[in-house]
Amino acid sequence: MDYILTIDSDDDEGSTVQHKPAKTQAMDQDDPHLNPEFVFGLSDVQLADSALDEIYNVSDKTSTKPGAVSVDQIIERRKRQTAATKRKRGTESGLAQSDSEESGWSQSSSDEDDEDIEASGDEEGDSSGERSEDFGSASSDEDDEGQSDEVSDLETQAEKDRKRAFFEDSDTTTPAHASFLTMNLSRPLQKALTTLGFNKPTPIQVAAIPVALIGKDIVGNAVTGSGKTAAFVIPMLERLLYREKGKSAAATRCLILVPTRELGVQCYEVAQKLAAYTDARIALVVGGLSLKSQEAALRTRPDVVIATPGRLVDHIHNSPSFNLDALDILVLDEADRMLSEGFADELSEIIKACPKSRQTMLFSATMTDSVDELVKMSLNKPVRLFVDPRRTTARGLVQEFVRVRAEKETERSSLLVALCQRTFTSGVIVFFRSKKLAHQMRIIFRMLDMKCEELHGDLTQEQRLQALQLFRDGQVNFLMATDLASRGLDIKGIETVINYDMPNQAAQYLHRVGRTARAGKTGRSLTLVGEADRKMLKSVIKHSASGENIRHRVVPAESVAKWSKRIADLKDEISMVLQEEKEEKQIRQAEMELKKGKNMIDHEKEIFSRPARTWFQSEKEKNKAAASSKQEHENANKTDSGVDAAAPKRGKFAGLSRRAKRRKLAAEADQAIGDTGAVGAAIRSAKKNARPRKIGLPEQNSKPRKTAGSRSKSAGAKTGFDRDLGQRGQHEGIRAKKGDKIGRPGKRRG
Numbered sequence: 211m212d213y214i215l216t217i218d219s220d221d222d223e224g225s226t227v228q229h230k231p232a233k234t235q236a237m238d239q240d241d242p243h244l245n246p247e248f249v250f251g252l253s254d255v256q257l258a259d260s261a262l263d264e265i266y267n268v269s270d271k272t273s274t275k276p277g278a279v280s281v282d283q284i285i286e287r288r289k290r291q292t293a294a295t296k297r298k299r300g301t302e303s304g305l306a307q308s309d310s311e312e313s314g315w316s317q318s319s320s321d322e323d324d325e326d327i328e329a330s331g332d333e334e335g336d337s338s339g340e341r342s343e344d345f346g347s348a349s350s351d352e353d354d355e356g357q358s359d360e361v362s363d364l365e366t367q368a369e370k371d372r373k374r375a376f377f378e379d380s381d382t383t384t385p386a387h388a389s390f391l392t393m394n395l396s397r398p399l400q401k402a403l404t405t406l407g408f409n410k411p412t413p414i415q416v417a418a419i420p421v422a423l424i425g426k427d428i429v430g431n432a433v434t435g436s437g438k439t440a441a442f443v444i445p446m447l448e449r450l451l452y453r454e455k456g457k458s459a460a461a462t463r464c465l466i467l468v469p470t471r472e473l474g475v476q477c478y479e480v481a482q483k484l485a486a487y488t489d490a491r492i493a494l495v496v497g498g499l500s501l502k503s504q505e506a507a508l509r510t511r512p513d514v515v516i517a518t519p520g521r522l523v524d525h526i527h528n529s530p531s532f533n534l535d536a537l538d539i540l541v542l543d544e545a546d547r548m549l550s551e552g553f554a555d556e557l558s559e560i561i562k563a564c565p566k567s568r569q570t571m572l573f574s575a576t577m578t579d580s581v582d583e584l585v586k587m588s589l590n591k592p593v594r595l596f597v598d599p600r601r602t603t604a605r606g607l608v609q610e611f612v613r614v615r616a617e618k619e620t621e622r623s624s625l626l627v628a629l630c631q632r633t634f635t636s637g638v639i640v641f642f643r644s645k646k647l648a649h650q651m652r653i654i655f656r657m658l659d660m661k662c663e664e665l666h667g668d669l670t671q672e673q674r675l676q677a678l679q680l681f682r683d684g685q686v687n688f689l690m691a692t693d694l695a696s697r698g699l700d701i702k703g704i705e706t707v708i709n710y711d712m713p714n715q716a717a718q719y720l721h722r723v724g725r726t727a728r729a730g731k732t733g734r735s736l737t738l739v740g741e742a743d744r745k746m747l748k749s750v751i752k753h754s755a756s757g758e759n760i761r762h763r764v765v766p767a768e769s770v771a772k773w774s775k776r777i778a779d780l781k782d783e784i785s786m787v788l789q790e791e792k793e794e795k796q797i798r799q800a801e802m803e804l805k806k807g808k809n810m811i812d813h814e815k816e817i818f819s820r821p822a823r824t825w826f827q828s829e830k831e832k833n834k835a836a837a838s839s840k841q842e843h844e845n846a847n848k849t850d851s852g853v854d855a856a857a858p859k860r861g862k863f864a865g866l867s868r869r870a871k872r873r874k875l876a877a878e879a880d881q882a883i884g885d886t887g888a889v890g891a892a893i894r895s896a897k898k899n900a901r902p903r904k905i906g907l908p909e910q911n912s913k914p915r916k917t918a919g920s921r922s923k924s925a926g927a928k929t930g931f932d933r934d935l936g937q938r939g940q941h942e943g944i945r946a947k948k949g950d951k952i953g954r955p956g957k958r959r960g
């Protein structure tokens with residue numbers, strides 16, 4: 211089946227895709243929902259929280275990852291050394307010649323390549339139709355085995371029935387709002403929306419904000435770049451405006467969990483901007499940044515905490531004054547990832563610490579609606595808001611595929627360099643399967659004088675954030691990344707996403723390519739497709755928003771051959787850079803060990819007097835969980851919903867409810883001080899009474915809705931109100947009231 215067009219690399223005129231400056235592209239877009247000019251940035255908003263100071267440069271955790279001498283410095287050093295050696299050999303004239311060749315290469319070769327485009331097509335030995343057919347043949351083995359992602363598309367009647375029982379009836383959802391003004395949002399939020407240039411809500415915001423405002427649980431799905439962050443932050447902030455005020459009422463009422471630190475930082479920035487005219491206090495609690503300043507921020511009981519799961523669990527266990535007892539709203543951004551095995555232990559630890567009467571909202575562009583997955587979250591009749599068809603790409607995305615024949619697998623790097631030298635020259639994020647590959651490619655790019663940074667888990671948090679910032683600011687043209695950067699990141703300048711290798715899962719592919727064509731703009735993705743990736747290719751094409759936006763790109767063979775030679779010539783240099791880098795790391799590691807030892811001697815007393823930090827898993831269990839998480843991502847054949855039944859063992863509080871855990875702790879404390887149970891219970895009861903009340907719901911929303919359609923929904927809405935305000939007593943659940951007896955908790959939902 212000829213289902214994709216073929217184009218020659220750099221011959222875009224022939225295709226319907228036109229590369230235009232980002233701004234023009236944005237103007238061309240007719241999506242009225244989004245503001246293409248909006249940029250995430252920190253400059254225009256006065257940030258109240260000191261946490262941001264810590265974001266870019268502070269980590270009190272002694273990093274074991276070296277970062278003193280950057281690989282760029284090593285490359286520069288090597289370049290200088292090579293030049294000096296050549297000069298010494300009296301080859302100045304030769305060098306000058308090769309230098310001029312090098313600098314003129316891109317110009318001359320580009321001319322050359324332009325002439326070669328046709329020839330290269332010929333050299334591929336394929337006519338346009340044949341080339342398409344080659345790709346199309348992937349679809350001929352369509353039936354031999356279903357992709358793991360597709361299996362989940364097939365739904366049995368039993369599963370449909372379970373979903374019907376699990377989710378709230380869809381006809382209870384609220385009417386569509388054409389503007390934020392009709393959503394009854396208060397002035398501080400309206401003002402923030404105007405400042406941000408958010409004139410109209412996006413479809414997911416239209417669907418989610420009214421439902422979230424009435425306190426209902428939500429499972430939300432919308433394509434990448436469609437404004438999901440604001441869809442949960444806006445109602446959260448609106449509800450916070452109706453919280454009990456005063457010093458004694460200060461409490462952490464909202465928690466947003468995100469899978470990566472970078473996404474945490476970004477979400478924090480968005481929340482700060484939306485909260486700019488409210489009195490909500492927001493704290494960022496992600497790994498890799500200063501524990502101490504996070505502890506200090508948490509002591510002030512911020513209204514909203516944005517966290518990565520591991521760091522949050524650390525604080526739950528080790529920051530004495532911090533708890534989630536008063537939590538009213540829990541959000542899981544990139545929820546399908548958060549529900550996956552990699553976060554299972556941390557997530558269940560966090561859920562245990564949250565009140566069951568909370569509102570829970572789950573969002574992702576690849577959201578699952580599998581009941582088996584969702585039951586972990588103890589949702590209460592969630593409303594299912596899937597505004598886009600399951601797993602589609604953004605409408606403005608043009609997807610290109612470059613075939614890599616089996617015998618040309620060794621030429622992938624030259625193919626990438628060829629593409630990035632001529633066609634995709636800036637605003638390019640390149641995804642790799644491994645950190646090592648991303649790092650090596652960064653070295654190659656740098657040695658070829660292509661401005662580039664890398665982003666993956668082998669870097670320190672400072673290096674990660676700095677790389678991201680340099681890329682955001684346009685100071686480098688290429689970002690070599692692993693899947694760490696595939697979810698959620700919203701970077702305005704990304705024009706092209708290149709998949710150096712095809713991801714193992716369709717969801718992963720959608721998130722990667724979703725870094726471009728965001729907020730109604732256009733963008734392009736390019737994927738190198740090996741012979742083994744045919745089925746995945748078929749799967750991703752199937753999930754495309756539009757079949758017209760799919761292309762087969764052919765790269766001129768001469769261009770690839772030239773870059774292959776160039777890279778081969780650099781081989782020795784590259785291995786020397788890697789060797790020097792390794793030595794630098796070892797030296798730095800040794801220096802750090804020395805410093806650590808000296809510190810231990812100098813401050814022994816103080817260090818040993820500090821209480822040891824605790825973790826809910828032993829080191830062995832932690833490593834096991836990390837290994838299984840890694841396995842999950844690397845295993846090509848594992849399904850999206852695979853759940854490892856063999857959960858690691860936990861500590862002495864394993865399996866206990868939050869209340870039972872607290873009681874056990876209290877009993878132990880009573881025993882330790884020889885207290886009687888009754889006195890302890892009285893103290894605990896008094897503490898419970900002093901806890902702040904739940905946040906309310908916007909008053910204006912309590913008015914019956916005007917439209918006929920919504921009137922029937924008012925019953926549902928009332929339930930939401932009742933739950934939070936009117937019938938507080940009936941739904942107190944975990945909140946003890948004055949005079950209550952301390953007894954066994956009644957049966958709650960979940």
Ligand SMILES: Nc1ncnc2c1ncn2[C@@H]1O[C@H](COP(=O)(O)OP(=O)(O)OP(=O)(O)O)[C@@H](O)[C@H]1O
Nearest residue numbers: 244245408410434435436437438439575698700729
């Ligand atoms: N109502 C709106 N009007 C204009 N722009 C908007 C609006 N809502 C969000 N945006 C912009 O859309 C962009 C994408 O938003 P966001 O990052 O929340 O998308 P997302 O759906 O969470 O994407 P992903 O699935 O990749 O995480 C952001 O730059 C944001 O500023």
